Amino acid sequence: MEEINRIDTSNTTVFTNVDSVTQTYSGGKRLCGKTFSKQRNISEYRCQICRKIFSSENEVITHREIHNKEKRYYCEVCGKNFVSNKKLTIHKRIHTGEKPYHCKICGKSFSVNSNLIVHKRIHSGKKPYHCEICGKSFIQNSHLVVHKSIHTGEKPYYCEICGKSFASNSNVRKHIRLHTGEKSFQCEICGKSFIENYPLVLHKRSHTGEKPFHCEICGKSFIENYHLLIHKRNHTGENPFYCEICGKSFAHNSGLVIHKRSHTGEKPFHCEICGKSFSVNSSLVVHKRRHTGEKPYCCEVCSKSFITHTLLKTHQQIHTGKNMFHCEICGKTFLHNANFIRHKIIHSGEKPYHCETCGKSFIQNSDLTKHKRTHTGEKPFHCEICLKSFAVKSNLVVHKAIHSGEKPFHCEICAKSFSDNSTLKRHKNIHTKKKPFE
Numbered sequence: 001m002e003e004i005n006r007i008d009t010s011n012t013t014v015f016t017n018v019d020s021v022t023q024t025y026s027g028g029k030r031l032c033g034k035t036f037s038k039q040r041n042i043s044e045y046r047c048q049i050c051r052k053i054f055s056s057e058n059e060v061i062t063h064r065e066i067h068n069k070e071k072r073y074y075c076e077v078c079g080k081n082f083v084s085n086k087k088l089t090i091h092k093r094i095h096t097g098e099k100p101y102h103c104k105i106c107g108k109s110f111s112v113n114s115n116l117i118v119h120k121r122i123h124s125g126k127k128p129y130h131c132e133i134c135g136k137s138f139i140q141n142s143h144l145v146v147h148k149s150i151h152t153g154e155k156p157y158y159c160e161i162c163g164k165s166f167a168s169n170s171n172v173r174k175h176i177r178l179h180t181g182e183k184s185f186q187c188e189i190c191g192k193s194f195i196e197n198y199p200l201v202l203h204k205r206s207h208t209g210e211k212p213f214h215c216e217i218c219g220k221s222f223i224e225n226y227h228l229l230i231h232k233r234n235h236t237g238e239n240p241f242y243c244e245i246c247g248k249s250f251a252h253n254s255g256l257v258i259h260k261r262s263h264t265g266e267k268p269f270h271c272e273i274c275g276k277s278f279s280v281n282s283s284l285v286v287h288k289r290r291h292t293g294e295k296p297y298c299c300e301v302c303s304k305s306f307i308t309h310t311l312l313k314t315h316q317q318i319h320t321g322k323n324m325f326h327c328e329i330c331g332k333t334f335l336h337n338a339n340f341i342r343h344k345i346i347h348s349g350e351k352p353y354h355c356e357t358c359g360k361s362f363i364q365n366s367d368l369t370k371h372k373r374t375h376t377g378e379k380p381f382h383c384e385i386c387l388k389s390f391a392v393k394s395n396l397v398v399h400k401a402i403h404s405g406e407k408p409f410h411c412e413i414c415a416k417s418f419s420d421n422s423t424l425k426r427h428k429n430i431h432t433k434k435k436p437f438e
Contacts, residue, residue: 075095
């Protein structure tokens with residue numbers, strides 16, 4: 001039939017009467033040994049109009065009636081057509097923002113009553129959909145369907161572009177937008193577009209400042225519930241994600257994934273300009289700003305701009321004087337407590353870091369690390385142009401200026417430029433007539 005495509009299943013997983021699905025808990029207990037008495041093929045029929053997948057030809061024929069119905073109801077805003085006036089009314093709420101269904105407990109509003117019904121289960125704790133394999137319960141049936149694929153390993157929905165498989169059709173639709181570049185959810189305030197509606201909802205809160213999820217222990221608020229759940233682990237001390245290599249534990253899985261890269265050396269995020277690689281995407285984003293010169297975080301007081309929001313917050317303390325650390329001995333002020341602690345050691349004369357080879361002591365551990373290289377001969381910083389190596393990173397930075405010809409350090413008296421700050425300091429002695437070792 002012209003509207004039905006049978007999908008090639010030669011490379012798909014098929015369960016037969018000799019197969020069994022087994023999983024174990026961490027304690028080694030058998031979770032499931034269910035056997036299938038007859039061959040069960042993964043869904044293999046697709047609607048050519050909407051690309052939805054079905055397990056039989058009859059299901060596709062029944063489904064196609066939806067497309068055959070006349071869509072007489074027209075949205076004058078976006079031009080989309082609908083089978084019934086009811087569906088059009090619901091659709092229009094996307095444009096108007098109308099949410100007529102309200103939760104009496106928390107005040108949250110919804111555009112569709114079915115979403116309100118599901119939401120109420122968060123308050124009641126009701127989870128009516130149960131997995132018969134492991135007993136886990138869910139608020140929505142769709143969540144149960146996706147969950148079951150964990151036990152069966154079944155991923156019947158696949159991307160026709162790259163072949164990647166998914167447990168749910170909605171995940172396929174989201175994934176395909178990565179290929180097409182379609183971003184149909186747009187912020188009316190700044191114009192930024194998103195692949196899905198939920199990221200748009202979160203983004204809008206950056207404009208409104210809304211943080212609807214509150215910690216009942218410390219009162220801190222969050223943009224999304226997931227961040228609140230992670231935050232609560234700071235109070236409970238719960239770290240449920242463990243590294244099997246070193247035993248270190250983390251409050252959330254993303255932290256574990258990033259940590260594991262310290263063992264594997266994996267750096268999957270690459271700068272296309274200089275080729276430098278990073279273990280975390282956020283580090284790559286910040287790094288790229290060094291090439292582009294972008295400094296998106298601006299101080300409202302003095303207009304100075306910064307690469308990261310953290311640097312801006314630190315800088316703002318100069319204006320407010322808030323959270324500054326003052327040395328009672330010399331009056332010097334510091335933005336960071338770590339720097340203040342290091343400074344106090346200067347007055348005490350304490351040098352707690354000792355070299356076990358020669359006995360020399362240092363104020364900071366970083367200085368000891370550099371010193372140890374004089375014994376080992378280690379030079380971990382390499383010039384990618386001439387392959388020369390250095391024991392200290394700052395020496396590599398100075399060396400690179402030889403290749404680039406860059407001289408970023410300028411004398412304010414005669415305007416002469418230098419490749420490093422130490423040479424500039426020596427040069428200034430010419431103007432002051434000061435001898436360098438007086």
